[in-house]
Amino acid sequence: MKEIKIGIIGFGTVGAGVAANLLEHSEMIAARTGVKLALAGIADIDIKRDRGVNVPKWLLTTDSTELIMKSDIVVELIGGTTIAKTLILTALNNGKSVVTANKALLAKHGEELFAAAEKFGAEIFYEASVAGGIPIIKALREGLAGNRINKIYGILNGTCNYILTRMEREGLDFEPILEDAQNLGYAEAEPSLDIDGFDTAHKTTILASLAYGKWFGMDPLHVEGIRGISLTDLRYADELGYRIKLLGIIKQNDDKDIEIRVHPALIRKDALLADVSEVFNAVMVNGDYVGDTMFYGRGAGREATASAVVSDIIDIARNLAAKCPGRLPAFRAGKLYRNILAIDDTFNRYYLRVQVKDVPGVIAKISAVLGNKEISISSFIQKEGQSQDNVSLMILTHQAQEKLLKAAIHEIEQMDEVSEDVKIFRIEDI
Amino acid sequence: MKEIKIGIIGFGTVGAGVAANLLEHSEMIAARTGVKLALAGIADIDIKRDRGVNVPKWLLTTDSTELIMKSDIVVELIGGTTIAKTLILTALNNGKSVVTANKALLAKHGEELFAAAEKFGAEIFYEASVAGGIPIIKALREGLAGNRINKIYGILNGTCNYILTRMEREGLDFEPILEDAQNLGYAEAEPSLDIDGFDTAHKTTILASLAYGKWFGMDPLHVEGIRGISLTDLRYADELGYRIKLLGIIKQNDDKDIEIRVHPALIRKDALLADVSEVFNAVMVNGDYVGDTMFYGRGAGREATASAVVSDIIDIARNLAAKCPGRLPAFRAGKLYRNILAIDDTFNRYYLRVQVKDVPGVIAKISAVLGNKEISISSFIQKEGQSQDNVSLMILTHQAQEKLLKAAIHEIEQMDEVSEDVKIFRIEDI
Numbered sequence: 001m002k003e004i005k006i007g008i009i010g011f012g013t014v015g016a017g018v019a020a021n022l023l024e025h026s027e028m029i030a031a032r033t034g035v036k037l038a039l040a041g042i043a044d045i046d047i048k049r050d051r052g053v054n055v056p057k058w059l060l061t062t063d064s065t066e067l068i069m070k071s072d073i074v075v076e077l078i079g080g081t082t083i084a085k086t087l088i089l090t091a092l093n094n095g096k097s098v099v100t101a102n103k104a105l106l107a108k109h110g111e112e113l114f115a116a117a118e119k120f121g122a123e124i125f126y127e128a129s130v131a132g133g134i135p136i137i138k139a140l141r142e143g144l145a146g147n148r149i150n151k152i153y154g155i156l157n158g159t160c161n162y163i164l165t166r167m168e169r170e171g172l173d174f175e176p177i178l179e180d181a182q183n184l185g186y187a188e189a190e191p192s193l194d195i196d197g198f199d200t201a202h203k204t205t206i207l208a209s210l211a212y213g214k215w216f217g218m219d220p221l222h223v224e225g226i227r228g229i230s231l232t233d234l235r236y237a238d239e240l241g242y243r244i245k246l247l248g249i250i251k252q253n254d255d256k257d258i259e260i261r262v263h264p265a266l267i268r269k270d271a272l273l274a275d276v277s278e279v280f281n282a283v284m285v286n287g288d289y290v291g292d293t294m295f296y297g298r299g300a301g302r303e304a305t306a307s308a309v310v311s312d313i314i315d316i317a318r319n320l321a322a323k324c325p326g327r328l329p330a331f332r333a334g335k336l337y338r339n340i341l342a343i344d345d346t347f348n349r350y351y352l353r354v355q356v357k358d359v360p361g362v363i364a365k366i367s368a369v370l371g372n373k374e375i376s377i378s379s380f381i382q383k384e385g386q387s388q389d390n391v392s393l394m395i396l397t398h399q400a401q402e403k404l405l406k407a408a409i410h411e412i413e414q415m416d417e418v419s420e421d422v423k424i425f426r427i428e429d430i
Numbered sequence: 431m432k433e434i435k436i437g438i439i440g441f442g443t444v445g446a447g448v449a450a451n452l453l454e455h456s457e458m459i460a461a462r463t464g465v466k467l468a469l470a471g472i473a474d475i476d477i478k479r480d481r482g483v484n485v486p487k488w489l490l491t492t493d494s495t496e497l498i499m500k501s502d503i504v505v506e507l508i509g510g511t512t513i514a515k516t517l518i519l520t521a522l523n524n525g526k527s528v529v530t531a532n533k534a535l536l537a538k539h540g541e542e543l544f545a546a547a548e549k550f551g552a553e554i555f556y557e558a559s560v561a562g563g564i565p566i567i568k569a570l571r572e573g574l575a576g577n578r579i580n581k582i583y584g585i586l587n588g589t590c591n592y593i594l595t596r597m598e599r600e601g602l603d604f605e606p607i608l609e610d611a612q613n614l615g616y617a618e619a620e621p622s623l624d625i626d627g628f629d630t631a632h633k634t635t636i637l638a639s640l641a642y643g644k645w646f647g648m649d650p651l652h653v654e655g656i657r658g659i660s661l662t663d664l665r666y667a668d669e670l671g672y673r674i675k676l677l678g679i680i681k682q683n684d685d686k687d688i689e690i691r692v693h694p695a696l697i698r699k700d701a702l703l704a705d706v707s708e709v710f711n712a713v714m715v716n717g718d719y720v721g722d723t724m725f726y727g728r729g730a731g732r733e734a735t736a737s738a739v740v741s742d743i744i745d746i747a748r749n750l751a752a753k754c755p756g757r758l759p760a761f762r763a764g765k766l767y768r769n770i771l772a773i774d775d776t777f778n779r780y781y782l783r784v785q786v787k788d789v790p791g792v793i794a795k796i797s798a799v800l801g802n803k804e805i806s807i808s809s810f811i812q813k814e815g816q817s818q819d820n821v822s823l824m825i826l827t828h829q830a831q832e833k834l835l836k837a838a839i840h841e842i843e844q845m846d847e848v849s850e851d852v853k854i855f856r857i858e859d860i
Contacts, residue, residue, distance in 0.1 A: 017719070021576055021719055025576060025577075025578065028578060028766060029575065029576060030764075031643055031762075031764030031765075031766060032571075032575055032643065032762060032764060032766075033575065033762070034759075034762060127573070133717075133719070133720035133721065133723065134723060135568075135569050135572070135573025135574065138565075138568065138569075138572060138573045139565050139568075139569075139573075141462075142565070142568060142741060142744070142745060143557070143565025143568045143569075143738075143741050144565065144737065144741065145459065145462055145463065145740070145741050145744045146451055146455060146459060146736070146737055146740030146741055146743075146744060147455075147737055148455065148458060213461055213462065272702070272705055272706075272726065275702055275705060276702075287563075287737060288733075289447070289451055289563070289733040289734065289736050289737040289740070290563035290727060290728065290733070290734050290737035290738075291563065291727065291728045291731075291733065291734055292726075292727065292728070293563065293564060293725075293726060293727035293728075294724070294725075294726040294727070295723075295724075295725055295726075296702065296722075296723060296724040296725075296726070297720060297721065297722065297723035297724070298720065298721045298722070298723075301721075303718075303719040303720070303721065304719065304720050304721055306576070306719050307574065307576055307577055307717060307719040307720035308573075308720075310575070310576030310719070311572060311573050311574065311575050311576055313576075314572070314575045314576060315572060318757055318758060319754075319757070321757075322754035322756070322757035323754065324749075324752035324753065324754035324757060326752070327748055327749070327751075327752035327754060327757070328748060329464075332461075332462060332463070332464060334460075334461030334462060335461075336458060336461060336462075
């Protein structure tokens with residue numbers, strides 16, 4: 001039986017999970033695949049600390065280059081976009097295939113890495129870079145490859161979904177829940193990457209690139225995070241039959257123009273995606289033949305991420321055994337869209353919360369401004385029992401163009417009767 | 431660019447969908463994969479009837495053998511286990527790879543077909559045989575290949591799920607909904623294959639085989655359908671916080687023994703699987719590393735099934751282009767379990783509905799019988815406001831062995847106070 005040597009670079013949480021999996025499941029994987037995976041070594045700058053996995057001492061090394069040289073497949077799990085990039089290029093330049101979970105690196109330097117892989121006859125697989133253990137990259141590149149992709153909606157960041165789930169269930173505001181999540185290890189001390197939407201954006205641009213045949217990077221993405229979500233809006237959304245989720249959104253319209261964006265959105269509570277709670281991730285893909293599909297699972301964590309990394313290792317090992325490296329290139333350019341729409345040019349439904357002084361005529365004035373911008377209202381609620389100086393008006397709109405909506409909001413915010421900036425969330429009818 | 435010739439045998443619903451997809455998406459697929467798929471022909475005994483897809487006349491033929499000879503990949507979509515088998519063997523014997531959606535044939539003759547494929551260097555792919563457009567076979571064989579599979583729960587038959595959804599939502603009994611489903615084309619005139627659980631069983635045995643490395647066929651499966659589900663039980667289940675779904679169930683316990691079975695089961699309403707309604711399918715897979723995952727989508731229909739067939743065609747085409755047919759064998763034997771448990775040896779929680787005459791002491795007698803068989807009760811409800819001659823007792827049990835449960839039920843049914851056979855459903859804590 002062919003033996004494939006695996007070198008892991010980065011003995012952190014995920015590295016420890018991958019090592020544990022390979023040590024525990026080598027025989028099972030051989031039974032399933034006909035290929036024996038052998039752990040060649042684990043490189044890290046710190047090889048003393050206990051990672052809770054029983055690895056023979058001689059497998060540990062601080063010399064990642066040496067480990068690359070004696071491996072068939074190199075697993076990059078150190079993260080970041082500098083040393084990780086150098087190490088991956090070293091591996092590829094030496095014809096070693098690479099598995100990585102590094103979404104930030106891929107989003108930024110994917111094309112350069114893919115070109116190196118092709119040049120040197122090596123492979124890069126990156127299933128773990130999006131939605132952890134969920135095999136969504138395989139689904140897009142293979143399982144749904146016969147579909148034009150109409151829409152993708154992803155809950156792609158467990159930290160944000162955890163915070164929103166707890167805010168909604170416990171009726172607490174963003175800040176205290178974030179603090180608790182940090183104490184529990186569900187959020188980083190520097191939480192910006194997660195809660196400002198950038199992590200979701202890294203994942204979203206990878207999914208969009210696979211769907212539409214161009215490696216987009218970060219530039220075309222409109223990105224908003226969850227800091228601006230208040231308990232007030234979660235509650236009003238709930239009353240209206242919606243939940244608020246941070247979504248990666250990718251859409252193609254009938255003119256073949258596409259949108260790629262990340263922001264909180266209201267989705268109906270009866271949508272399956274609305275039931276994805278806590279740290280779980282899910283990706284809803286609508287293809288022109290398959291219709292609606294959804295892929296659900298753990299988006300992070302030692303074991304779930306290891307599951308995705310090991311599935312990539314198995315894919316490469318099968319290619320090595322069958323002597324067809326490059327059978328499935330890391331990425332194949334082939335443009336399947338017309339233009340990328342700027343956020344201002346997109347059409348959306350909106351949830352607006354306007355805080356007003358309850359004086360006669362204010363509703364008429366706001367309605368008139370919206371009407372002048374061709375924004376029609378699908379629902380209008382004024383809550384009773386509030387102070388007359390600060391009344392909440394909730395307005396749900398029909399489809400409207402973002403730039404007209406913004407212009408209308410600007411006018412509304414100038415009114416003397418309006419006491420705060422208008423809160424705006426897009427509504428996605430999934 | 432390499433061109434791969436596709437021959438479709440069977441111009442029914444799915445055949446028409448596959449033809450439409452290949453004609454519509456040939457360029458898109460070439461952009462994604464670097465392989466050009468060309469429709470070589472469509473064989474059927476009836477090539478006159480309009481299938482609602484605009485196929486050039488010269489592609490249609492009644493000579494399936496001739497079509498096989500001029501194809502690189504043969505798509506078998508005629509169904510049944512006789513002619514389909516002959517045609518697939520003809521294709522394989524001539525080194526042509528095969529895509530099929532024929533779960534009944536695979537369940538019955540899978541090993542023979544796989545052996546022929548291996549002997550002649552051809553491939554068989556069968557993604558469309560389980561859960562329609564959902565790429566669940568790919569997930570099990572590839573995306574989750576690094577996991578020991580602990581549990582699989584599948585809603586695998588759209589007809590049954592549609593009937594149960596409507597019974598629950600509309601409060602109507604099984605028979606009128608079945609009749610309506612037949613009129614709407616959601617159920618066959620001869621509905622037994624679907625509603626008696628056999629279709630679900632064909633799919634379940636395929637999933638179990640892939641998870642545990644033995645082609646099980648139908649013999650080890652315990653199969654029950656949905657005919658015995660009454661509105662009464664759906665309502666009581668609902669009051670208790672459960673829905674009833676027809677599930678394909680595959681489990682492995684800590685001793686590595688496995689269970690493979692198909693039957694209606696109560697699942698908690700807050701489980702994601704409980705929200706899978708209408709004709710949709712979903713498969714929940716729990717792996718030891720990935721944890722819980724769920725795969726959701728359309729389980730049948732022209733377009734969704736075509737999506738799965740075309741993804742298989744693309745997989746084979748990639749192998750042909752990379753010159754590695756056989757890279758992923760149709761099935762690889764490699765036993766990953768100890769024994770298969772008979773249903774009597776399994777442990778389950780149960781929902782029991784006992785219809786009794788409301789005389790003093792009856793509850794004590796029933797409880798005593800259950801207690802004597804080591805069956806402990808987790809919930810006991812007697813509904814008020816019924817006729818005293820026919821009172822419903824609902825009993826939910828803790829884990830109990832099936833054979834002890836059956837013995838207890840047998841005793842209970844002998845009691846003078848018990849007026850009907852006890853209704854029994856297993857409860858699955860997903």
